[in-house]
Amino acid sequence: MTAPPMGTPPGPPVPDVGIPPRLARRMSMAEQYEYLRTKFTRRRALVSAGAVAGGLLAGCSGPGSGSDAATRSPSPLSGGSTPTERVDGAVVTPFGRHLAFGADPRTQMRISWQVPLTVRKPYVRVGLKPWELSRKIEAEVRDLHTPGLDGVRLALDQFYLHAALDGLRPGTTYYYGVGHEGFDPASKERHSTVGSFTTAPARAEKFVFTAFGDQGVTPDALANDKLILGREPAFHLHAGDICYADVTGHGKESDIYDPTAWDLFLKQTETVAKTI
Ligand SMILES: [Fe+2]
Structure with missing residues (x-):
């Protein structure tokens, strides 16, 4: 995938994950990933043993970690580190929020999003007012690992998060924020990340x-x-093809899958999918 030529409309917003925005706009998701990994791996060498003991970068039990992570091969550019090494959650910004109704659109909503690096205890807060969000509702982590291909693709780990909201009121607008340890959407400095959605009405209309x-x-x-x-739809039905992560699209084993196409798509679609 290549960057659009000069003069085309700007691409989707780049999430603030600790890379200077002007630099981040010129980098692919994979390049941002390697930049951050290198940056934090370097930082790790400088922090004291006390900071590690305090949990800043220490491994811990929880989704996406443990023996499976420990046996994973590091990326060729990682310098020996793995993406499951945790960094301070304050510098990891969620992105790619997207919503889907549950089986009952009047009372159920599913919220999904992504983080570029492993985080602890991801969650959703929800409420009837943007400034009155609930306690944390735990999210499930699905860690996808794509192996590298010599000369074609770097290995990549992607961290998707999913939370199920049940028992909602029909025909009601809710506000929600996604977060993790070190990143609280209910805090003053993160409040701009709060989004909203509306459940289906109780009776057909x-x-x-x-x-x-x-x-x-x-x-x-x-x-x-x-x-x-502009249409303010109750929902959008996406028929696929979605992001063309398989550039040739032949559906054959020889096709080359590019997992970063999904990152780009979910960033692009967030402006819609965070509320629709
Ligand atoms: Fe197509």
Whole structure:
């Protein structure tokens, strides 16, 4: 995947994960990942044993860690570290939030998002007012590892988080924030990350929905997202193809899967999918 040529509309916003924004815009997700990993691995060598004992970078039990993580091969550029080494949660910003109704759209919502590095205790807070969010509702971590291919692709770990909200009120707008240890969406400095969604009404009534497929990650795709927002749909039906992570698209074993295409897509679509 190549960067759009100069003069095209700007791409999706780059999440603030500790890389200077001007630099981050020129980097692919994989490059950002390696930048952060190198940065924090270097920092690790400088922190005292006391800081490690305090939990800053110490391994701990929990989703995505443990023996499975310990046996994973490090990326060729990692300098021996693995992406499951934890960093201070304050410098890891969630991105790619996307919503989906549960089986009952009146009372159930599923919230998913991503973090670029391993975090502890990810969660959602939800409430009827943006300034009145609930206690933490634990999220499930799904850690996806894509092995590297010589000369083609670096190994990549992706950390997806999922939370299920049940027992919601029909026809009600809720506010929510996603976080983890060190990053609390209810705190003053993180409050701009709070999003919202509306559950389906208790009784059937007229509604608008939007639908299309073959979106990908391009300036045109971003423009289509803006069209969706303008319609204020109750939901969007995405028919696929979604992000074209398999560039050739032949569905054959010889196809080369690019996991970073999903990162780009989920960043692009967040403007819509965080509320619709
Ligand atoms: Fe297609």
